[in-house]
Amino acid sequence: MSATVDTKQETSGKPPRVSSRRLTERVFRIRESGIIAVLIVFVAITVSIEPRFASQQEVQFILANTTIFALLALGETMVIVSRNVDLSIGSVVGLSAYVSASLFGKIHGIPIVVVFLVGLGIGLAVGVANGIMVAIGRVPSLVVTLATLYIVRGLDILIVGGNEVVAQTLPNAFIEIPRAGVYGVPYLAIVIAVVIGIGAYYLRSYRSGRELYAIGSNPEAARLAGIPVGRRVFTAFAVSGAIAGVAGVLWAAQYQTVDSNAGTGYELTVIASVVVGGVAIFGGSGSAVGAAIGALLLQTINSALYVLGISPFWDQAIAGALLLAAITLDRIISLRLTAALRRRSAGVGT
Amino acid sequence: MSEPSLLTRPPEPEHGRRRALPTALHGAVRWETGLALVVVAIFAFGVAVSPDFLTTSNLFNLGVTSGEVAIMALPMTLIIISGEIDLSVASILGMSSALLGFLWARHWPMLLIFVMVALLGVVAGLFNGLMVTRVGLPSLAVTIGTLALYRGVALIILGSSTVSNFPAPYSTIGVLGVANSNLPWNVAIFAVLAVIFGVVLHFTATGRSIYAMGASPEAALYSGIRVKRIKLLLFVTSGLVCALAGVLWTFRLSTAVQNNGIGMELTVVAIVLLAGVSIFGGKGSIIGVVLAVLAFAGLQDALLLTNFNQEATGIVTGGLLLISVFVPTAGSVVARSREWFRARGHRAPSAIGAGHE
Numbered sequence: 001m002s003a004t005v006d007t008k009q010e011t012s013g014k015p016p017r018v019s020s021r022r023l024t025e026r027v028f029r030i031r032e033s034g035i036i037a038v039l040i041v042f043v044a045i046t047v048s049i050e051p052r053f054a055s056q057q058e059v060q061f062i063l064a065n066t067t068i069f070a071l072l073a074l075g076e077t078m079v080i081v082s083r084n085v086d087l088s089i090g091s092v093v094g095l096s097a098y099v100s101a102s103l104f105g106k107i108h109g110i111p112i113v114v115v116f117l118v119g120l121g122i123g124l125a126v127g128v129a130n131g132i133m134v135a136i137g138r139v140p141s142l143v144v145t146l147a148t149l150y151i152v153r154g155l156d157i158l159i160v161g162g163n164e165v166v167a168q169t170l171p172n173a174f175i176e177i178p179r180a181g182v183y184g185v186p187y188l189a190i191v192i193a194v195v196i197g198i199g200a201y202y203l204r205s206y207r208s209g210r211e212l213y214a215i216g217s218n219p220e221a222a223r224l225a226g227i228p229v230g231r232r233v234f235t236a237f238a239v240s241g242a243i244a245g246v247a248g249v250l251w252a253a254q255y256q257t258v259d260s261n262a263g264t265g266y267e268l269t270v271i272a273s274v275v276v277g278g279v280a281i282f283g284g285s286g287s288a289v290g291a292a293i294g295a296l297l298l299q300t301i302n303s304a305l306y307v308l309g310i311s312p313f314w315d316q317a318i319a320g321a322l323l324l325a326a327i328t329l330d331r332i333i334s335l336r337l338t339a340a341l342r343r344r345s346a347g348v349g350t
Numbered sequence: 351m352s353e354p355s356l357l358t359r360p361p362e363p364e365h366g367r368r369r370a371l372p373t374a375l376h377g378a379v380r381w382e383t384g385l386a387l388v389v390v391a392i393f394a395f396g397v398a399v400s401p402d403f404l405t406t407s408n409l410f411n412l413g414v415t416s417g418e419v420a421i422m423a424l425p426m427t428l429i430i431i432s433g434e435i436d437l438s439v440a441s442i443l444g445m446s447s448a449l450l451g452f453l454w455a456r457h458w459p460m461l462l463i464f465v466m467v468a469l470l471g472v473v474a475g476l477f478n479g480l481m482v483t484r485v486g487l488p489s490l491a492v493t494i495g496t497l498a499l500y501r502g503v504a505l506i507i508l509g510s511s512t513v514s515n516f517p518a519p520y521s522t523i524g525v526l527g528v529a530n531s532n533l534p535w536n537v538a539i540f541a542v543l544a545v546i547f548g549v550v551l552h553f554t555a556t557g558r559s560i561y562a563m564g565a566s567p568e569a570a571l572y573s574g575i576r577v578k579r580i581k582l583l584l585f586v587t588s589g590l591v592c593a594l595a596g597v598l599w600t601f602r603l604s605t606a607v608q609n610n611g612i613g614m615e616l617t618v619v620a621i622v623l624l625a626g627v628s629i630f631g632g633k634g635s636i637i638g639v640v641l642a643v644l645a646f647a648g649l650q651d652a653l654l655l656t657n658f659n660q661e662a663t664g665i666v667t668g669g670l671l672l673i674s675v676f677v678p679t680a681g682s683v684v685a686r687s688r689e690w691f692r693a694r695g696h697r698a699p700s701a702i703g704a705g706h707e
Contacts, residue, residue, distance in 0.1 A: 085490075087616075133672070133676075137676060139675045139676065140629050140630070140675070142490075142629060143623055143629055143671065143675050144672070144675070146616055146619065146620060146623075146668075146671065147620075147667075147668040147669070147671040147672045147675075148668060149616065149668070150616075150620070150664035150665065150667045150668030150671070151664065151665050151668035151669065151672075153664050154661075154662040154663070154664035154665030154666075154667075154668065155662075155665065157659060157661045157662040157664075158659055158662045158665070161659075260661070264613070265612075265613065268494055268497060268498070271494055272494060272495070272498060275491055275494070281488050281490055281491040282488060311506075311509070313502075313505040313506050313509050313510075313608075314502065314505075314506060315502065315505075316498050316499075316501050316502030316505055317498070317499055317501075317502025317503055317505065317506055318502065319498050319502070320495050320496060320497070320498030320499025320500070320501075320502050321495075321499055321502075323491075323494065323495035323498065323499075324481065324492065324495040324496070324499065327487050327491050327492070327495065328481070328485055328487065331485060331486060331487055
């Protein structure tokens with residue numbers, strides 16, 4: 001939506017007082033600025049009430065929890081930006097977590113890299129299947145990924161049976177992955193931040209990344225402009241699946257006990273993070289960095305409620321209310337902007 | 351300013367779609383006819399795998415375990431036909447269940463509790479509807495938000511406690527039928543509601559308006575249909591019906607816990623889509639939904655009687671869902687690829703031809 005506003009502004013005339021206005025508009029238009037402000041205010045209030053919230057242990061806990069969601073949010077952003085949705089990621093996390101973690105028990109001394117590759121492969125396979133059905137079968141992604149959500153979770157349940165992977169079977173080096181770090185910042189969080197940075201840069205600056213936005217803004221126009229819509233959408237789903245596969249392996253390292261419930265319901269939390277982070281649910285705008293900050297905000301709120309001694313029962317209601325507030329605010333801002341622009345071009349006309 | 355009603359309406363060329371099915375076949379290969387055959391096949395499968403399938407007690411079970419999902423599928427059908435979606439249904443069920451338990455534990459009279467629960471359902475639906483129609487937000491995003499919000503309210507109301515001391519006439523609805531017959535209460539209520547929703551959708555002006563606004567929101571608006579008001583009404587109805595489902599669910603299991611019905615929204619959507627209701631709106635029927643409910647419940651139950659892992663029946667649900675979207679489009683996929691090859695043959699080097707597909 002903001003993309004269309006952008007172009008309108010370029011074509012509208014230039015009244016003399018534009019420059020001062022433009023600055024405020026620009027700040028408003030950085031979709032992430034609102035959520036960063038919320039995050040800062042939220043952390044400041046929490047720390048002033050309970051200084052323990054700023055402790056190294058707490059920060060590490062929040063970051064470790066955020067990594068998985070932020071990573072998933074990157075893949076989901078790619079998909080949502082192209083006006084699609086991937087509901088299967090929670091199930092992929094579950095399947096990948098169990099299959100990869102159980103390898104340690106089955107094959108002694110299996111290299112950790114191989115385990116990650118297996119997880120990635122599982123996710124990629126599901127992502128490719130989703131991509132084929134959406135891009136070539138031209139079936140709505142909501143329906144396709146709702147179906148694969150069920151199918152992959154069903155496969156997971158069949159494979160798991162009544163078993164579970166327990167911490168004792170996992171090597172220390174694997175368990176240490178989300179925990180090792182400097183000054184409370186896990187190395188993993190740094191790696192994920194870099195990955196998200198690369199992803200965001202790709203979406204922002206590469207031609208094929210920009211084309212995802214174009215597809216999301218107006219699929220038909222994108223097609224007429226010669227953008228290979230099918231191929232781009234396919235890639236977005238494949239990447240989202242692969243990312244979910246890797247996130248599943250990380251899930252196993254983080255929580256260590258894996259049964260067939262791993263990752264259940266993650267899809268909606270991730271979509272909530274992405275939308276809170278300023279990615280429009282109907283595609284065409286938003287950034288991967290915003291989505292990651294959205295994930296960070298939701299996890300921070302969870303931890304803050306715990307630290308403040310507020311019943312964890314409030315978590316979900318607050319997350320829901322926040323999501324609603326985010327999309328309402330976004331709507332109001334975009335309406336205001338449109339109205340302001342219309343007023344200005346009317347002023348130029350007379 | 352018209353957003354597409356749901357994600358990803360495929361930019362399909364009009365002639366491609368029309369060529370999908372020869373017009374002569376249109377009447378014969380109605381979705382509901384196919385679905386009816388599927389239901390027959392599933393029940394035949396059930397009889398084949400177990401002699402217990404067609405027993406009264408099993409059929410009672412089959413009905414009673416899917417009653418609430420079936421009930422929630424009815425307003426969902428109308429909402430999806432109108433071009434929107436409501437993902438908060440299972441959370442409204444959970445929230446109603448929590449309120450029911452909370453008030454009963456505080457010794458409120460049951461009748462007053464029913465009024466309060468109904469009110470809660472209406473308010474929940476009203477909030478969804480206002481956010482969609484007055485604030486103008488996409489229903490997918492709004493109801494993902496209220497999915498979390500309403501479930502969160504259920505958590506706040508009931509916390510981790512469980513209420514299960516409901517009195518006899520209510521707590522036995524999971525084992526006794528209407529007037530001691532073999533018809534479960536929730537199935538009877540579903541039947542009555544299905545008739546009401548069917549009449550409203552297929553035989554009233556409002557019903558036609560729902561199709562119209564799903565097929566083309568702007569055309570509906572310009573032809574004088576009160577799109578916003580009807581959509582608001584649909585969300586409120588959904589809230590109320592889901593509250594009713596919450597009460598039935600609670601009594602059937604004799605337990606009010608905050609996570610009652612968690613994750614069920616996707617099952618409800620899956621059933622509605624299986625019924626042949628288009629996710630883009632404008633298409634579908636109540637008969638289809640009844641058949642889809644039968645197919646779903648029958649399959650679930652038949653698999654239960656085999657040694658198939660009960661929790662893994664999602665594979666079959668998902669498979670059915672995929673089939674349900676691919677069968678109607680299979681024709682157009684074939685037509686599209688044929689067209690594509692023809693275009694290639696005639697003017698292979700032309701970029702325009704290739705781009706046009």
